[in-house]
Structures are given as C-alpha cells and as structure tokens.
Amino acid sequence: MPHSPDITLSAHRLTRRYGNILAVAELDLELKRGEVLGLLGPNGAGKSTTMQMLTGNLAPSSGSIAVCGIDLLEHPKQAKAKIGYLPETPPLYRELTVDEFLTFCGRLHKVARTALRAAVTEAKARCGLSDMGRRLIAHLSKGYQQRVGIAQAILHKPDVLILDEPTAGLDPNQIREIRALIRELSSKYSVILSTHILPEVETVCDRVQILHRGKIVFADSIEGLRRSRQTENLLLGFARPPALQALQAIPGVKDAQLLESGLMLVYSAPNSAPAEAIARAAVENNWGLTQMSPERTRLEDVFAELTRLDTPNEKVA
Amino acid sequence: MITTIAWKEFRSLFASPLAWIVLAVMQLILAWVFLYQLSQYIDNLPRIQQLANPPGITEIVVAALFGFAAILLLMAVPLLTMRLFSEEQRNKTLTLLLSAPVSTTEIVLGKFVGLLLFLALVLGLCVLMSASLALGGPLDWGLIAANSVGLLLLVGAFAALGLFISSLTQHTVIAAFATFGALLLLWILNGLVQDPSHALLYLSLMKHFDSFNRGMVDTTDLAYLLLFAATFLVLTVRQLDAKRLQA
Numbered sequence: 001m002p003h004s005p006d007i008t009l010s011a012h013r014l015t016r017r018y019g020n021i022l023a024v025a026e027l028d029l030e031l032k033r034g035e036v037l038g039l040l041g042p043n044g045a046g047k048s049t050t051m052q053m054l055t056g057n058l059a060p061s062s063g064s065i066a067v068c069g070i071d072l073l074e075h076p077k078q079a080k081a082k083i084g085y086l087p088e089t090p091p092l093y094r095e096l097t098v099d100e101f102l103t104f105c106g107r108l109h110k111v112a113r114t115a116l117r118a119a120v121t122e123a124k125a126r127c128g129l130s131d132m133g134r135r136l137i138a139h140l141s142k143g144y145q146q147r148v149g150i151a152q153a154i155l156h157k158p159d160v161l162i163l164d165e166p167t168a169g170l171d172p173n174q175i176r177e178i179r180a181l182i183r184e185l186s187s188k189y190s191v192i193l194s195t196h197i198l199p200e201v202e203t204v205c206d207r208v209q210i211l212h213r214g215k216i217v218f219a220d221s222i223e224g225l226r227r228s229r230q231t232e233n234l235l236l237g238f239a240r241p242p243a244l245q246a247l248q249a250i251p252g253v254k255d256a257q258l259l260e261s262g263l264m265l266v267y268s269a270p271n272s273a274p275a276e277a278i279a280r281a282a283v284e285n286n287w288g289l290t291q292m293s294p295e296r297t298r299l300e301d302v303f304a305e306l307t308r309l310d311t312p313n314e315k316v317a
Numbered sequence: 318m319i320t321t322i323a324w325k326e327f328r329s330l331f332a333s334p335l336a337w338i339v340l341a342v343m344q345l346i347l348a349w350v351f352l353y354q355l356s357q358y359i360d361n362l363p364r365i366q367q368l369a370n371p372p373g374i375t376e377i378v379v380a381a382l383f384g385f386a387a388i389l390l391l392m393a394v395p396l397l398t399m400r401l402f403s404e405e406q407r408n409k410t411l412t413l414l415l416s417a418p419v420s421t422t423e424i425v426l427g428k429f430v431g432l433l434l435f436l437a438l439v440l441g442l443c444v445l446m447s448a449s450l451a452l453g454g455p456l457d458w459g460l461i462a463a464n465s466v467g468l469l470l471l472v473g474a475f476a477a478l479g480l481f482i483s484s485l486t487q488h489t490v491i492a493a494f495a496t497f498g499a500l501l502l503l504w505i506l507n508g509l510v511q512d513p514s515h516a517l518l519y520l521s522l523m524k525h526f527d528s529f530n531r532g533m534v535d536t537t538d539l540a541y542l543l544l545f546a547a548t549f550l551v552l553t554v555r556q557l558d559a560k561r562l563q564a
Contacts, residue, residue, distance in 0.1 A: 057416055058561055076420075077420065080416060081418040088409075089409040091408075091409055091410040094408075104321070108321060108322075108413070
C-alpha cells in the first residue's frame with residue numbers, strides 16, 4: 001500500500017446537535033491518500049451523521065471540514081467535486097437504465113462530455129456491471145443496485161470515497177466481491193467506510209476509529225487493534241484431559257478453566273510464557289496434547305468493551 | 318447544470334406512465350372541448366354574423382380552449398410536482414443531487430425547467446389544435462399568442478407553488494393535495510370575495526390569467542405571475558438549504 005503523506009480529508013472538532021441531542025461531538029478525523037479508514041460504531045453512534053456532514057448533506061453545528069485543502073463549508077462546489085459518496089440507501093433513480101443513470105451522474109459531476117462515455121464504461125467495468133448497462137435499475141437485484149451505487153461514487157474519480165455501510169443487505173458472496181472492490185479502489189482513492197460488521201474492518205481497513213455516542217473512543221491502525229486484542233492466554237485441547245489442579249500447578253499458570261467445548265483455557269501469570277512448560281508436562285504425563293493456541297479476545301469483545309451501554313443510548317439518526 | 322437536471326426530469330417523466338397518461342387524458346378532454354366549441358360556432362354562425370361586431374372563431378373556440386386547459390392544468394400540475402422533491406426525499410435520491418457539485422438554486426431551477434418543458438408540450442398541443450383552424454380561414458394570431466404566454470406563465474406559477482410544497486413533505490399525496498388546495502383557493506378567490514376592489518381579489522390567479530385569455534398582455538398581470546413563480550422558487554431554495562441546517 002503506497003502511503004503518500006498528503007491529506008485528502010480532514011475534519012476538525014466536528015459537532016452536530018439535533019435539538020438537545022448531541023449526535024456528534026468534537027470529532028477529529030484525518031485521511032491520507034491511499035488509506036482506508038473504518039468508522040465503526042453501534043447503531044445510532046453518529047456514523048451516518050458524520051458521513052452526511054463530510055459530504056455536505058448536513059451542516060455541522062460547529063467545526064470545519066476540508067477536502068484536499070478546500071473548505072467544504074465555504075467552497076462547497078469545489079470541495080464536493082472531489083468527493084464520491086454512497087449513502088446508506090443507494091440514491092438510484094429506479095426508472096432509469098444503468099447507463100442513463102451513470103451518464104446523468106457524470107454530467108452532474110461535470111465530467112467532460114468527451115470523457116463521459118469512457119468514464120461510465122470504466123466505472124461499470126470496475127463494479128462488474130459491464131453487461132448491465134441497458135437494464136433498468138428497478139429490475140436489478142439488491143447486490144447489483146449496491147454496485148450501481150458504488151459505480152456512481154467512483155465515476156468522477158474523486159479523491160475521497162465515502163461509503164456508508166457498503167455491504168449492508170448483501171449475500172456473503174457479494175460481500176466478498178464488494179470488499180475486494182473496495183480494497184482495489186483504495187490504491188487510487190482514500191476511502192472512509194462505515195460499518196458495524198467487525199470482520200469487515202479487519203479485512204478492508206488500514207485504520208479504524210470507533211465511534212460511540214458521537215465521540216471517538218478508539219483510533220488506531222488495524223495492527224494496533226490486533227495487538228490490543230492479543231492476550232497471553234492459551235487455549236488447550238487434550239486427548240486425555242488432566243485435572244485442572246495439575247495444570248494450575250505448572251509454573252507461570254495463574255488459573256485454568258474447563259470450557260464447554262471440552263477445551264481448556266489457561267490464564268498465564270503476567271510476564272510469563274507457560275506454553276513450553278505446559279507442552280513438556282503434557283508429554284511427560286501422557287495427556288495427549290491435541291491443540292495449543294493463543295486465545296484472542298474477539299473483536300466483538302473489544303468493541304463491546306469500548307461501547308458499553310452504561311446508560312441508555314439516545315437514538316440518533 | 319440546470320439543463321442537465323431539467324433534461325433528466327423530463328426523461329424521468331416519460332419513463333413512467335404518468336406523463337403519458339396525463340398527456341393522453343388532457344388531449345382527450347381538450348380535443349372534446351375544442352370540437353364542441355367548434356360545432357357550437359358553426360351551428361350559431363348565422364346568428365353570430367348578424368351581430369354588429371361579431372366575435373371571430375379564435376375568440377369563441379381558442380379562448381375557450383385555453384381557459385379550459387388552465388383549469389385542467391390546475392388539477393394536473395400538483396400530480397406532477399409532487400414527485401419532484403417529496404419522492405426524492407422519500408427514496409433518498411435527493412442525496413445524489415445534494416452531494417454533487419451543484420448549488421441548491423441549480424437543483425431547484427433544473428427541476429422547475431424540466432417540468433415546464435413537459436407542460437409546454439401540453440401547451441403546444443393546444444396551440445396546434447388552434448392552428449388547425451387556419452385551414453378554414455384567417456385566425457387572430459395575436460390572441461393565440463397572448464393566450465399561450467398567459468397559460469405558460471400561469472402553469473409556471475402553478476409549478477413553482479407545487480415545487481415549494483413538494484419540498485416541505487416526504488409524502489407525495491400530501492404534497493399533491495396541499496398544492497391542489499392552495500391552487501384551487503387562489504383560483505376561486507374572486508368567486509368568494511364580493512367587493513370588486515378587495516385586496517384579496519388581487520391574489521386570484523384566475524383574474525390575472527383572464528386578461529391574457531381576452532388577448533390583452535397587461536404588464537401588471539405579467540409581473541404578478543412572474544413574481545409569484547419567482548417567490549416560490551426562492552422559498553424552495555431556502556427550504557432545501559434549511560433542511561441541511563435544521564436541528
């Protein structure tokens with residue numbers, strides 16, 4: 001992944017209120033060229049609100065947004081020209097054919113008349129729509145409609161691509177295809193992606209920001225997220241399981257526990273690596289070690305930890 | 318940019334059966350009115366010719382045709398304007414326009430011009446029917462021109478009001494009915510107000526169309542209809558901008 005230092009999108013202290021409800025509070029965000037940023041959060045965390053503000057669909061209560069150095073609020077036309085946006089519901093005119101629709105989008109984004117046909121063809125090819133040009137959008141399946149939505153967003157070759165839950169409502173194969181497409185697109189564009197599907201973040205994004213009740217509660221690279229998930233605990237499987245006490249007696253083991261699956265979970269004491277000792281004990285005592293793997297905190301757990309609902313969450317769009 | 322949006326609106330209208338049905342029904346009714354007026358004229362020709370200053374065929378057939386077309390369009394325009402913003406808000410397609418590098422004014426004017434283009438087709442049909450009378454004798458082209466200008470301005474005023482109401486709600490039926498109600502009220506105002514110098518009477522759209530219908534292009538009426546349309550277009554732009562800001 002080429003990482004050039006230039007920043008394509010930056011938001012500073014972005015705040016949005018709906019009456020008394022604070023939907024997004026002092027959010028800072030920065031996106032570099034060629035980077036995929038995952039915006040994660042439970043429903044109502046303010047993901048869509050943030051994206052609507054970044055695309056100029058919603059005016060922030062305070063704060064500033066710059067696209068490639070152009071202030072979105074002061075020069076909306078120039079700034080919007082550099083953004084491609086796929087909202088939660090793809091904005092498709094169902095009565096038009098794919099070609100008609102994409103041509104209209106190209107004109108809206110001031111794609112030069114001479115380049116328009118090529119741009120439409122390219123966007124279709126990238127999204128696997130080459131044979132769908134003459135089909136009515138209303139007759140396409142949800143997956144294909146989603147692709148038309150993405151094609152519409154990349155048609156004018158924007159610097160920043162903002163995708164709000166791009167894989168929502170798709171079947172597993174389509175999800176895989178769309179993810180591959182986003183990965184492919186990220187070599188050319190900066191991408192912001194919102195989702196509440198956690199594995200998606202891991203497969204697609206370089207960096208992740210977790211939003212909870214309008215605030216950023218976690219911001220790090222995907223490696224950082226992985227690291228924070230790794231623990232020193234071990235998951236063990238035995239053909240002839242020993243007593244828990246026997247495991248607990250091994251130096252470096254703090255505690256052991258039998259899981260419902262028949263596997264055993266061993267908690268290591270801080271700064272110790274009991275794996276080797278366990279393996280030796282297993283051989284010596286003929287326990288028949290069948291499995292030993294580091295236990296990872298599931299991403300869901302990290303997420304739940306960060307976005308724990310201590311008080312009832314206000315529902316904001 | 319305005320033409321891009323206008324052209325798309327125009328195309329979209331014809332992509333759905335609505336435009337065709339509106340055109341077909343309008344044409345059916347207008348043709349019937351036209352033929353009825355024509356036969357009335359022919360039947361009463363001996364009596365008309367005995368008058369000191371006999372009215373021409375244009376006055377009897379064409380003026381009646383345009384007057385009737387105005388009433389029909391008052392009913393049809395709300396059905397066409399309801400789509401413009403209500404449906405886009407409901408289908409969430411307005412986002413596409415709002416995130417594109419176009420101003421709100423361009424969006425509003427694009428939609429307005431697109432619809433006006435369609436309404437001009439209806440007007441064109443009226444003009445063609447009237448022009449067919451030229452096969453039988455001389456016509457008062459000035460009267461036809463005045464009627465055309467008047468009707469175009471009138472439907473422009475209808476469309477602007479409809480566009481505004483359509484931007485207020487996501488519900489197409491509410492938009493249509495509210496527009497229809499508002500237009501009807503402005504239309505029948507002079508029937509409700511007895512005093513001929515009453516200020517309310519000045520608001521009546523019918524009164525302002527009447528002079529065009531009689532063949533008189535009065536700048537007062539011209540200005541009224543133009544300002545009426547402009548006011549509601551500006552309000553629509555403001556309404557859309559307020560949507561981005563509203564809490």
